[in-house]
Amino acid sequence: MGSFIDARTVPSGTVLETDLCIIGGGPSGICLALALAKTNLHVVLLESGGMEFDAKTQALYQGDTSGAPYLTLEASRLRFLGGSSNHWGGWCRPLDAIDFEKRDWLAHSGWPITKADVDRYFVKAHSLCEAGTLLYDRAADFTQDPILKLAEGGVRTRFFQFSKMRDSVFPTHFGERYAPDLKKVAKLSVYLNANVTRLGLDKSGAKIAEIDVATLTGKHFKVKPRAAVLATGAIESARLLLASNDVRPSGVGNSTDMVGRFFADHPTPRDTATLVVFDGKLSPYYGAIQTIKGAIVRGGFFPSEAYRRKHKVMASSATVESKAELDALGKAAVAETARALGVDASDAVAYSLGCGMEVTPDPDRRLTLEAARDALGLPKIKLTMKIADEDFEQYRATLAELGRQLLAARTGMIRLNLSSRSEWLANLDWGNHHMGTTRMSANPKTGVVDANLKVHDVANLYVAGSSVFPTYGAANPTINLLALVLRLADHLKGALA
Ligand SMILES: Cc1cc2nc3c(=O)[nH]c(=O)nc-3n(C[C@H](O)[C@H](O)[C@H](O)COP(=O)(O)OP(=O)(O)OC[C@H]3O[C@@H](n4cnc5c(N)ncnc54)[C@H](O)[C@@H]3O)c2cc1C
Numbered sequence: 336m337g338s339f340i341d342a343r344t345v346p347s348g349t350v351l352e353t354d355l356c357i358i359g360g361g362p363s364g365i366c367l368a369l370a371l372a373k374t375n376l377h378v379v380l381l382e383s384g385g386m387e388f389d390a391k392t393q394a395l396y397q398g399d400t401s402g403a404p405y406l407t408l409e410a411s412r413l414r415f416l417g418g419s420s421n422h423w424g425g426w427c428r429p430l431d432a433i434d435f436e437k438r439d440w441l442a443h444s445g446w447p448i449t450k451a452d453v454d455r456y457f458v459k460a461h462s463l464c465e466a467g468t469l470l471y472d473r474a475a476d477f478t479q480d481p482i483l484k485l486a487e488g489g490v491r492t493r494f495f496q497f498s499k500m501r502d503s504v505f506p507t508h509f510g511e512r513y514a515p516d517l518k519k520v521a522k523l524s525v526y527l528n529a530n531v532t533r534l535g536l537d538k539s540g541a542k543i544a545e546i547d548v549a550t551l552t553g554k555h556f557k558v559k560p561r562a563a564v565l566a567t568g569a570i571e572s573a574r575l576l577l578a579s580n581d582v583r584p585s586g587v588g589n590s591t592d593m594v595g596r597f598f599a600d601h602p603t604p605r606d607t608a609t610l611v612v613f614d615g616k617l618s619p620y621y622g623a624i625q626t627i628k629g630a631i632v633r634g635g636f637f638p639s640e641a642y643r644r645k646h647k648v649m650a651s652s653a654t655v656e657s658k659a660e661l662d663a664l665g666k667a668a669v670a671e672t673a674r675a676l677g678v679d680a681s682d683a684v685a686y687s688l689g690c691g692m693e694v695t696p697d698p699d700r701r702l703t704l705e706a707a708r709d710a711l712g713l714p715k716i717k718l719t720m721k722i723a724d725e726d727f728e729q730y731r732a733t734l735a736e737l738g739r740q741l742l743a744a745r746t747g748m749i750r751l752n753l754s755s756r757s758e759w760l761a762n763l764d765w766g767n768h769h770m771g772t773t774r775m776s777a778n779p780k781t782g783v784v785d786a787n788l789k790v791h792d793v794a795n796l797y798v799a800g801s802s803v804f805p806t807y808g809a810a811n812p813t814i815n816l817l818a819l820v821l822r823l824a825d826h827l828k829g830a831l832a
Pocket residue numbers: 358359360361362363364381382383384410411412413414415416417418419420422423424425426427529530531532566567568569571575766767768769799800801811812813814816
């Protein structure tokens with residue numbers, strides 16, 4: 336039987352030798368440990384928190400932000416077993432093939448792997464998220480409720496699915512849900528309250544030799560693994576790599592100054608547009624989750640892959656958030672448009688649209704270390720946030736395309752609500768989807784990890800999580816990062832055999 340050990344009971348000076356050390360017990364670390372369960376590998380999983388929220392541990396996540404408005408770093412993630420899945424929304428969607436492609440018009444695009452390389456891990460990733468029958472865009476085939484008719488064009492209805500824990504209204508909280516399974520893994524030891532404070536390179540700087548662990552009660556011990564996987568989320572993984580600078584002054588894996596760059600999240604501005612449906616009959620899955628054939632789904636409007644390629648646009652989604660009241664001008668515009676189109680809009684209903692946008696990759700949207708330190712002596716992290724006007728403009732153009740298709744189908748119309756940068760920023764929210772800070776690349780000069788998620792210039796260190804995404808798509812990251820984690824597990828089975 337595997338074991339859960341409170342690191343505060345481990346005597347200082349202890350050295351634990353193991354095949355693999357997984358750092359971080361969020362969805363990535365947990366699912367990696369489970370995927371290696373049937374191997375002969377001895378695995379140590381180090382998790383900073385315990386089974387529940389603790390304010391002192393959470394405070395280790397404090398950091399600063401500057402630039403464009405963003406969330407406080409402490410509030411946009413959680414530091415205990417299960418990580419940020421303890422308050423995630425459960426939205427799931429796979430990335431599209433185009434998201435992996437090198438696009439000449441998009442600087443820094445192109446993953447060193449294709450969608451086909453991860454597709455076969457998706458069913459398992461989907462089941463780890465407990466997201467029900469795998470339907471996504473086939474959801475409309477199994478319901479009487481019609482999709483909103485749009486004319487031929489760039490935008491179409493597609494579907495999200497949702498993680499739901501059995502007998503619960505909450506999405507899967509990976510710590511609580513999978514702790515019993517972790518305890519059944521014979522050669523796994525999970526250390527709780529175990530904070531990694533240093534990734535120790537050997538003298539050559541080419542290999543991880545030891546990992547320093549500290550508890551908030553003052554205990555210090557080390558793990559000496561054959562290989563290690565950093566799975567502490569996109570902000571903390573970059574922080575640990577940068578702060579472990581005793582052997583290489585620029586930190587671990589940072590010889591080409593890539594660690595911490597290209598930070599990304601999905602902006603989710605509210606009330607970006609008002610959608611008017613002329614006959615007032617909008618299928619319920621647009622505005623709220625619906626259960627269809629054992630899957631919890633919700634529809635949204637997405638630019639198609641063909642449209643994105645042709646018109647060089649980033650990924651996005653638009654979702655119906657709530658009913659909206661039209662002002663006198665809006666009502667007049669609906670009446671006039673309906674009259675011009677020769678349709679009856681006497682039952683028209685208006686809705687507010689929200690959105691999820693992909694941002695263009697930007698090396699200067701980045702994490703750096705600060706002079707101030709946390710309670711364990713680690714430098715705090717600072718995020719310099721940026722968002723380009725072109726990102727807003729691209730999304731606005733996609734909404735305009737949706738409006739064109741509605742008018743051409745004579746089913747509805749769109750009013751665009753946000754124009755200036757200040758209007759977009761005033762309505763801005765974020766998905767809490769931290770990505771990009773240890774990007775995957777074939778060339779070490781343009782990224783931190785290779786196609787197997789191994790840090791380019793360190794022989795035995797890997798990174799798991801959405802920090803490895805070179806571009807971001809509009810899909811929710813967790814199910815996609817779990818597919819990559821399962822692929823990493825297969826690689827480690829070979830590499831450590
Ligand atoms: C409010 C919110 C809503 C979200 N909604 C969605 C959604 O609907 N759909 C979606 O796909 N994604 C969503 N996400 C994102 C999702 O939660 C993450 O993609 C997912 O949790 C990432 O898993 P991870 O294991 O890679 O990282 P994390 O969940 O961040 O886990 C990292 C783990 O590492 C531990 N750790 C950190 N530092 C150390 C250290 N020094 N030593 C040891 N352990 C350490 C932490 O305690 C934590 O358990 C949401 C996030 C938030 C915050």
